[in-house]
Amino acid sequence: MTASLARRSDSRIILVVLDGVGGLPRGGTTELEAASTPGLDALAREGACGLTIPVLPGVTPGSGPSHLALFGYDPVVHEIERGALEVYGVGQTLDADQIGARGNFCSIDEKGIVRDRRAGRLSTEENSRLCALLSDKIRKVDDVGVQFIPGKEHRLVLLLTGEGLNPMLTDTDPHEEMKHYAACAAVDPRAEKSADVVNRLTEQALSVLRGEKQATGIILRGFSGKPDVPTLRDLHLLTPCAIATYPMYKGIASLVGMDIIDCGNTLLDQVVSLEGVFGRYDFIYFHYKATDMAGEDGDFDRKVRLIEEFDSLVSRIRRLEPDVLAITGDHSTPALMKKHSWHPNPFLLVSPYARADRAVRFTETECSRGCLGTFEAKHAMSLMLAHAGKLEKYGA
Amino acid sequence: MTASLARRSDSRIILVVLDGVGGLPRGGTTELEAASTPGLDALAREGACGLTIPVLPGVTPGSGPSHLALFGYDPVVHEIERGALEVYGVGQTLDADQIGARGNFCSIDEKGIVRDRRAGRLSTEENSRLCALLSDKIRKVDDVGVQFIPGKEHRLVLLLTGEGLNPMLTDTDPHEEMKHYAACAAVDPRAEKSADVVNRLTEQALSVLRGEKQATGIILRGFSGKPDVPTLRDLHLLTPCAIATYPMYKGIASLVGMDIIDCGNTLLDQVVSLEGVFGRYDFIYFHYKATDMAGEDGDFDRKVRLIEEFDSLVSRIRRLEPDVLAITGDHSTPALMKKHSWHPNPFLLVSPYARADRAVRFTETECSRGCLGTFEAKHAMSLMLAHAGKLEKYGA
Numbered sequence A, B: 001m002t003a004s005l006a007r008r009s010d011s012r013i014i015l016v017v018l019d020g021v022g023g024l025p026r027g028g029t030t031e032l033e034a035a036s037t038p039g040l041d042a043l044a045r046e047g048a049c050g051l052t053i054p055v056l057p058g059v060t061p062g063s064g065p066s067h068l069a070l071f072g073y074d075p076v077v078h079e080i081e082r083g084a085l086e087v088y089g090v091g092q093t094l095d096a097d098q099i100g101a102r103g104n105f106c107s108i109d110e111k112g113i114v115r116d117r118r119a120g121r122l123s124t125e126e127n128s129r130l131c132a133l134l135s136d137k138i139r140k141v142d143d144v145g146v147q148f149i150p151g152k153e154h155r156l157v158l159l160l161t162g163e164g165l166n167p168m169l170t171d172t173d174p175h176e177e178m179k180h181y182a183a184c185a186a187v188d189p190r191a192e193k194s195a196d197v198v199n200r201l202t203e204q205a206l207s208v209l210r211g212e213k214q215a216t217g218i219i220l221r222g223f224s225g226k227p228d229v230p231t232l233r234d235l236h237l238l239t240p241c242a243i244a245t246y247p248m249y250k251g252i253a254s255l256v257g258m259d260i261i262d263c264g265n266t267l268l269d270q271v272v273s274l275e276g277v278f279g280r281y282d283f284i285y286f287h288y289k290a291t292d293m294a295g296e297d298g299d300f301d302r303k304v305r306l307i308e309e310f311d312s313l314v315s316r317i318r319r320l321e322p323d324v325l326a327i328t329g330d331h332s333t334p335a336l337m338k339k340h341s342w343h344p345n346p347f348l349l350v351s352p353y354a355r356a357d358r359a360v361r362f363t364e365t366e367c368s369r370g371c372l373g374t375f376e377a378k379h380a381m382s383l384m385l386a387h388a389g390k391l392e393k394y395g396a
Helices: A038-046 A064-069 A084-087 A123-139 A189-211 A234-235 A246-253 A269-279 A290-295 A301-318 A375-385 B038-048 B063-070 B082-090 B124-137 B187-208 B232-236 B247-255 B266-278 B289-295 B300-316 B377-387
Strands: A013-018 A050-051 A100-109 A113-116 A145-152 A155-161 A217-224 A240-241 A283-288 A324-330 A347-348 A372-374 B013-020 B048-053 B097-110 B111-117 B145-148 B155-161 B217-224 B242-244 B281-290 B324-328 B345-350 B373-376
Touching: A013 A064, A013 A301, A013 A375, A013 B289, A038 A301, A038 A324, A038 A347, A050 A301, A064 A246, A064 B013, A084 A100, A084 A155, A084 A217, A100 A189, A123 A145, A123 A189, A123 B266, A145 A189, A145 A217, A155 A189, A155 A217, A189 A217, A240 A269, A246 A283, A269 A283, A269 B145, A290 A301, A301 A324, A301 B013, A324 A375, A347 A375, A372 B373, B013 B063, B013 B377, B038 B300, B038 B324, B038 B345, B048 B111, B048 B377, B063 B247, B063 B377, B082 B097, B082 B155, B082 B247, B097 B187, B111 B373, B124 B145, B124 B155, B124 B187, B145 B187, B155 B187, B155 B217, B187 B217, B242 B247, B242 B266, B247 B281, B266 B281, B266 B300, B289 B300, B300 B324, B324 B377, B345 B377, B373 B377
Parallel strands: A013 A283, A013 A324, A050 A372, A240 A283, B013 B281, B013 B324, B048 B373, B242 B281
Antiparallel strands: A050 A347, A100 A113, A100 A155, A100 A217, A145 A155, A324 A347, B048 B345, B097 B111, B097 B155, B097 B217, B145 B155, B324 B345
């Protein structure tokens, strides 16, 4: 609905996503509560606070849905197929004449039986070498361009480019070991050309990989076409960019039409990049990955330190004087659980038009006292746009 | 949506529904605030708290919608027809070859005019006698089996069993006194056989009841077929049961696929039953009716005592160590109002993965400080499933 209210303005928004920042208590305090965060706390006192529900109560999101929600999309409506996310996740995009799939290097015996779906968890280096080899040997199948893009360990992405491709295809991955790899079949008659291409390149890959020690074949799953997501430029008349270090987040940002800013790998590199591009964009998505990784590792103390590291730099972000500075998580990753969770995230929004409230720290419990209440993350974008004067009045 | 994320696990959930527990202040304190509840308060401090909106803000629910919501169904989508609820409420079920209706014993004069729609509020005993009489005299109409099931006072349920029945029928209840009872008409051509059966059994009932002093006829309304509600087994892969003493709640529980556990009538009986079956089910719905009845009677002090009675037993429930223990009301029944109301209910959830918050008592005001916020009751099931590890991640 807010798309119809879009209004161009000179104001600037910075959205900082501290990945997986929400936590659960150890000895009575969460990671955020245990951290010393004078910078964030000052912003919490100055701004409006609340808690965001990533998707719906109780629903643990992947990074795709949780980020789409923060960018203002209903994550239940805009379900991005896994194959597409994987393509974007390795830093590629999908155009209208392309389809993609995720896949594995695997061990296939001479009878076509998949002995090990992960080829002994191939090293990432070996994966890169084999993708380069395959891409070199199998450049085209008829008029269809073929690219093999390495992921981590045994994972790869297949990208096909050509006329008349269609992703309504079944997997070649048998999803179980000691089974023959499957023939790709068209679920829709319009996908028959694509099925034929996939089957032929699978055979060709077997030939190319013959004699390799670990990976002797590939299996594919989750074929996807270009996701049908309107861009932030179209929806909200924004000129958006992303400052992120990991391919997955650059991918999602690119999916919604953000420019991807080159930056180094450290948080300081990211802040310096932000300072460099601040004047050129009116919506900047700033992604901090480290907090999530510490949570996934179950490392409470490291997560605390990484939160403190961000806090030490937050004043430099504030100093840019964006019209709206919003800071939140995309989901919780409590060290206690070592994985994503459904728990709501602290959210703070600083702007001359933010109503200050009783929250005095940037923590789960303090933000639950905030005036924004506990709300679904998909509303965060409207709140940012509104505080930046980028939304017209609704109705007369 | 969460149905697609269902994941079987060994974890166990107990949902305690304190019927109508929410209240309004008398002299500054609600029933829950006036009660001494050390057990519930300890759980509130340990767990995550919030307030549940039964259906939508301002909507006062009947027991059907309010329970369906707590069981995870959208009560606006799954509107169970009143006739069906009545059938389940007297402890019967509806199969695919059955239709049911609710009705009244009434006083009908020799010209067919309904003189008293409730036959002078017949006694429940007299009702039972007459239902037995009718069921004995009118066992079948053609090939359709006929059962008359007594409710309270003048209320009864008609249950028809046979091939080709269809509930698209108009009422025989004229809904006003001093009017002739109505002929049942088929709203859909496929219901013509059913209309004929209803009209013939209505005539036969008049014959059977001729000469009775109070009730000389029956009037019927709200014909319903088997409700289209997926079960909790199908939706969430649960093995659920219900520990409830009143037919209505057993009925709703049975409608969503719960096993109904035999138990005595006291709260202690119910707790003993719970202890007995705890190992065999992974979702146990425990219903405490007394609080609602005291509210309906406008008896503030009795409601306080009944809350305290439950509190004295809550530690026995806690001691079973369910992975998730959720306690809430299905709706409020403030003694001040003597009836159901729309006010939100306190909700608490105890689990190793529940984020403790600032709520220190199980009261309306304290739970409003909780980290779960104020949410629609239909989300309670997702929250319970999530905390029990019974939901997969959504998206990549």
